[in-house]
Amino acid sequence: MDVAGLLRDFPELTLTGLEQGAIYALVALGYTLVYGVLKLINFAHSEVFMIGSFAALWTWQGLGFVYDAEAAPLGSFLLAVLVGVIAAAGASALTAVTIERVAYRPLRKRNAPPLAFLITAIGASFVLAEGIGVYTHRAPYGMPRLLQPEVVFQLGGWKFTNTQLIVITVTLLAMVALDQFVSRSRLGRGIRAVAQDPDTSALMGVNKDRVIFLVFLIGGLMAGVAALLWNILPIGVAKFNMGFLIGLKAFAAAVLGGIGNLRGALLGGLLLGVAENYAVGLFGTDWKDFVGFVLLVVLLMFRPTGLLGESLGRARA
Amino acid sequence: MTNGEHATPARAANGEHAAPRARGWQAMKSRWSEMPQGMRWAGTGALVVFLYLLPNRWFYEYLWYLPTQASDMATVLFETAFFVLLAVGLNVVVGFAGLLDLGYFGFFAVGAYVVALVTSPESKAIVEYNWLADPITWVAAVPIAVAIAMVSGVILGGPTLRLRGDYLAIVTLGFAEMIRLYASRTEGLLNGDRGIPDVPHPVPGVKDATGDSLFLFDAKPYYWVVLTIIIAVVVLVRNMERSRVGRAWVAIREDEDAAEIMGVNTFKYKLLAFAIGAAIGGLSGAVFAGKQGFINSASFQLESSILVLAAVILGGAGNIGGAIVGATITWYLPEWVRGMGKVFGLSFDPSEYRILAFGLVIIVMMIFRPQGIWPNKRRASEFADRRKEVAANA
Amino acid sequence: MREALLEVDNVTLRFGGVVALNQVDFTLYKGEILGLIGPNGAGKTTCFNAMTGVYRPTEGEIRFGGQRISGKRRYQITKMGIARTFQNIRLFPEMSALENVMVGADAHHRTGALSAMLRLPRHWKEERSGRDRAHDLLRFVGISRPGEQARNLSYGEQRRLEIARALATNPQLLCLDEPAAGFNPAEKDALNQLIRKVRDSGVTVLLIEHDMRLVMGVTDRIVVLEFGKKIAEGTPAEVRENPAVIAAYLGVPTDAS
Numbered sequence: 001m002d003v004a005g006l007l008r009d010f011p012e013l014t015l016t017g018l019e020q021g022a023i024y025a026l027v028a029l030g031y032t033l034v035y036g037v038l039k040l041i042n043f044a045h046s047e048v049f050m051i052g053s054f055a056a057l058w059t060w061q062g063l064g065f066v067y068d069a070e071a072a073p074l075g076s077f078l079l080a081v082l083v084g085v086i087a088a089a090g091a092s093a094l095t096a097v098t099i100e101r102v103a104y105r106p107l108r109k110r111n112a113p114p115l116a117f118l119i120t121a122i123g124a125s126f127v128l129a130e131g132i133g134v135y136t137h138r139a140p141y142g143m144p145r146l147l148q149p150e151v152v153f154q155l156g157g158w159k160f161t162n163t164q165l166i167v168i169t170v171t172l173l174a175m176v177a178l179d180q181f182v183s184r185s186r187l188g189r190g191i192r193a194v195a196q197d198p199d200t201s202a203l204m205g206v207n208k209d210r211v212i213f214l215v216f217l218i219g220g221l222m223a224g225v226a227a228l229l230w231n232i233l234p235i236g237v238a239k240f241n242m243g244f245l246i247g248l249k250a251f252a253a254a255v256l257g258g259i260g261n262l263r264g265a266l267l268g269g270l271l272l273g274v275a276e277n278y279a280v281g282l283f284g285t286d287w288k289d290f291v292g293f294v295l296l297v298v299l300l301m302f303r304p305t306g307l308l309g310e311s312l313g314r315a316r317a
Numbered sequence: 318m319t320n321g322e323h324a325t326p327a328r329a330a331n332g333e334h335a336a337p338r339a340r341g342w343q344a345m346k347s348r349w350s351e352m353p354q355g356m357r358w359a360g361t362g363a364l365v366v367f368l369y370l371l372p373n374r375w376f377y378e379y380l381w382y383l384p385t386q387a388s389d390m391a392t393v394l395f396e397t398a399f400f401v402l403l404a405v406g407l408n409v410v411v412g413f414a415g416l417l418d419l420g421y422f423g424f425f426a427v428g429a430y431v432v433a434l435v436t437s438p439e440s441k442a443i444v445e446y447n448w449l450a451d452p453i454t455w456v457a458a459v460p461i462a463v464a465i466a467m468v469s470g471v472i473l474g475g476p477t478l479r480l481r482g483d484y485l486a487i488v489t490l491g492f493a494e495m496i497r498l499y500a501s502r503t504e505g506l507l508n509g510d511r512g513i514p515d516v517p518h519p520v521p522g523v524k525d526a527t528g529d530s531l532f533l534f535d536a537k538p539y540y541w542v543v544l545t546i547i548i549a550v551v552v553l554v555r556n557m558e559r560s561r562v563g564r565a566w567v568a569i570r571e572d573e574d575a576a577e578i579m580g581v582n583t584f585k586y587k588l589l590a591f592a593i594g595a596a597i598g599g600l601s602g603a604v605f606a607g608k609q610g611f612i613n614s615a616s617f618q619l620e621s622s623i624l625v626l627a628a629v630i631l632g633g634a635g636n637i638g639g640a641i642v643g644a645t646i647t648w649y650l651p652e653w654v655r656g657m658g659k660v661f662g663l664s665f666d667p668s669e670y671r672i673l674a675f676g677l678v679i680i681v682m683m684i685f686r687p688q689g690i691w692p693n694k695r696r697a698s699e700f701a702d703r704r705k706e707v708a709a710n711a
Numbered sequence: 712m713r714e715a716l717l718e719v720d721n722v723t724l725r726f727g728g729v730v731a732l733n734q735v736d737f738t739l740y741k742g743e744i745l746g747l748i749g750p751n752g753a754g755k756t757t758c759f760n761a762m763t764g765v766y767r768p769t770e771g772e773i774r775f776g777g778q779r780i781s782g783k784r785r786y787q788i789t790k791m792g793i794a795r796t797f798q799n800i801r802l803f804p805e806m807s808a809l810e811n812v813m814v815g816a817d818a819h820h821r822t823g824a825l826s827a828m829l830r831l832p833r834h835w836k837e838e839r840s841g842r843d844r845a846h847d848l849l850r851f852v853g854i855s856r857p858g859e860q861a862r863n864l865s866y867g868e869q870r871r872l873e874i875a876r877a878l879a880t881n882p883q884l885l886c887l888d889e890p891a892a893g894f895n896p897a898e899k900d901a902l903n904q905l906i907r908k909v910r911d912s913g914v915t916v917l918l919i920e921h922d923m924r925l926v927m928g929v930t931d932r933i934v935v936l937e938f939g940k941k942i943a944e945g946t947p948a949e950v951r952e953n954p955a956v957i958a959a960y961l962g963v964p965t966d967a968s
Contacts, residue, residue: 039483041483041484041486041487043486043490102680103683106684107684110703110704111703111704112687112700112703113415113699113700113703114483115411115415115417116683116687118417118483118486119411119417119626119630119679119683120680120684122486122490122623122626122679123627123677123678123680123683124676124680125676126623126672126673126676127673127677127680130672130676131673133673134669134670134673244494248490248494251487252491255484286502286504289495289498290495290498290499293491293494293495296487296488296491297473297476297477300476300477300480300481300484300488301476304480304481553828556827556829556830557824557827557828560827560834560838561813561817561822561827561841562824562827564806564810564813564814564817565814565817567803567805567806568803568814571803571804571805572802572803575797575801575802575803576803577784577785577786578763578789579786579789579794579818579876579877579880580786580789580790580815580817580818580880581786581814581817581818582784582786583786695805695806698805698860699805702804702805702862
């Protein structure tokens, strides 16, 4: 254990943790929304993220951004981000909604037992990952370096980089927008109603199919945004199985905050990101990826409802 | 004390139902169950003899197009048998207890590494940490490996099953990944991709006709070992299925609350199923280590968990025979197709698309035939009842 | 002095702000048939669930044979000797009638997974005696097709199968939750006989029932609940004359039964 190292790098570890945690939070939303409404762990959600990542990569390649290029000028950077976010969010949302239509809806119509949904979810996850794996020959693809990470401003020992600011700002904006949507709009009320009591809400005229479509759509859009943000991080690499670990971590984050709870997803994601980076400071990089899993198991033992409780239905989002 | 006697009442009732609409496969099945006891034993015996003879070239040469053309038949048979063993184990978890275990290969890895650690003279457990003075034999290591796999199953399943069964899937999936991550660390006990060499073969003393050790590079003896293990495991699991344990599993599947109120310790029986699955996974890993002689972090394709799951679903969850048939199809068929492709001059490797294809199979099966191709009767009607419920409500 | 079997000791049960049971206090004695009645929503089922360990009392406690039952898991309560049936039938539908009863009999079996796996003689003996007991119980409740799947049995048979399954756990106390729901008069008479037979075999019976004729005809004593409170207790004759009970039932629309 390297406590001195942790203290020395504390500001940097914290900020990197928040940055990565923000991305986990966006992915966690997809798990939490679907779990809140369907009580289903949507394993395929990690692949929704992966596909968003490839969509952005291919779009950028098509536009001529290549891996080794110098950092792009501001104008073309903004253009690339704009086009990339449309591509990633679009592809992710399309994937999520397609999974719902093709795999889950037929099961719902047949009143399949919960085990059948779980099995289908894992099947869908592997189909997507392997499909891309076969297509890309299982090779990793480096992301075009659109943005050179640099320190934008400094407060004491805390150095904020441009990517950190972008990632955290975009995440917070997306979260606030979603929170407002779920707590204020008519469709959002429908989501909460179905999460709380599917049968009664059906009697009250809420269209359950539409609500389910909606949660997959929103989850997909958020995963797409997360994929784009992931791509502008310095570690961004696209690979067919990249979704797996991020998916696992995002799920742990969702459980940490309280699955089914939107604000919990944000809190859980940020906490997990920070905890992971502190673990890096304490034990070394090798142990980073274990944190999420250990946290998940420990939580299940001691506080399975998470920090904020499970409440897509009850809480204001 | 025969099987026939044991299941009489239920059988008789089902037989009455099946008789009028018996056709094809159904007819074969009911004819089989109406055969006298002696005939059935003879039939089973003949099948077992056939399976033991199968890897011999002088035998399978006469089996027309059944053997694989592109790869060594004995090796393919070993792998298939191995896969059958995994499927029989997972069937206990998914089919009998209705739980989803996605970390099956994690327990497999635990079993394989435990064997490697205690049997290889090069393992860090002996060379670096001095936990053991001398390596022990493979045969002595197997029970240790099985026990440790089982204990890790209990540690993992305990907290998860007590609280929420649906989390078991993701916790096991994560567990397998964590094993992979840990194994790939070079500094760790497991030595990363440099791995652990010199794992002894099962029984070095057994010699063949030419005086060489039987357990070397020929896959046949390993196939026989696995086949023997499968037979033993199937007998044990079947005994359990037809006892209070099997009844408890069915009761849990059909109405968990009612089962608990009727005195079934539901948690205990779910954990039992999960631990049995973990133990069989560990056992498979132990055999694998003994055959390969070398284990490293690249030895385990943890994605293969999905193939075992597909095998169980395809064959028919809850039916041991179904699991065996499903596993045979899942492993043997792609190899066979590859061979046939060669015969017709195609260069196409279906094993590359294996996970993709069987992932699709899972999705399609779950929608159109969730009970599998050789279903457990009871599970089939459980699905049918749920479907009717929907029709009635609509 | 009669021996107390189950004591409901000043039990209060609140759900959030709602008081479902308010200081309910009564005792079940060994060998009797006790009726628990009350208008709809009086708290009968809540009381029943508390007695079988589904709910935990907010205040007070429930003792069975002197032992507290709250805090025990439900299967442990069954093993202590409390068995129950369900208002809405909850058999294992794909199991045969015989297997359903055998699940109940397994509650007091001792051999475990290992001896089952190896088919030890001990296990085999237990399995056989469980099956014999199940056959006996099926005859006892009058079900003649032990191999039939539970879901193919008639409604009346399913209700009786639940009783057989509960009896198979070797209970000291059998709790019946509206066992006559949906029965015609002839079936109710048969049920009356069956309940007496159960009691005569040495099992104490707690009966929750809407049908007054059945309750008055079969029970030794009756406890009446209204709005979560006990308003009367006594023999059927006493309860019938009790003004509080009459008031509680007057004006309340009589049940379909």
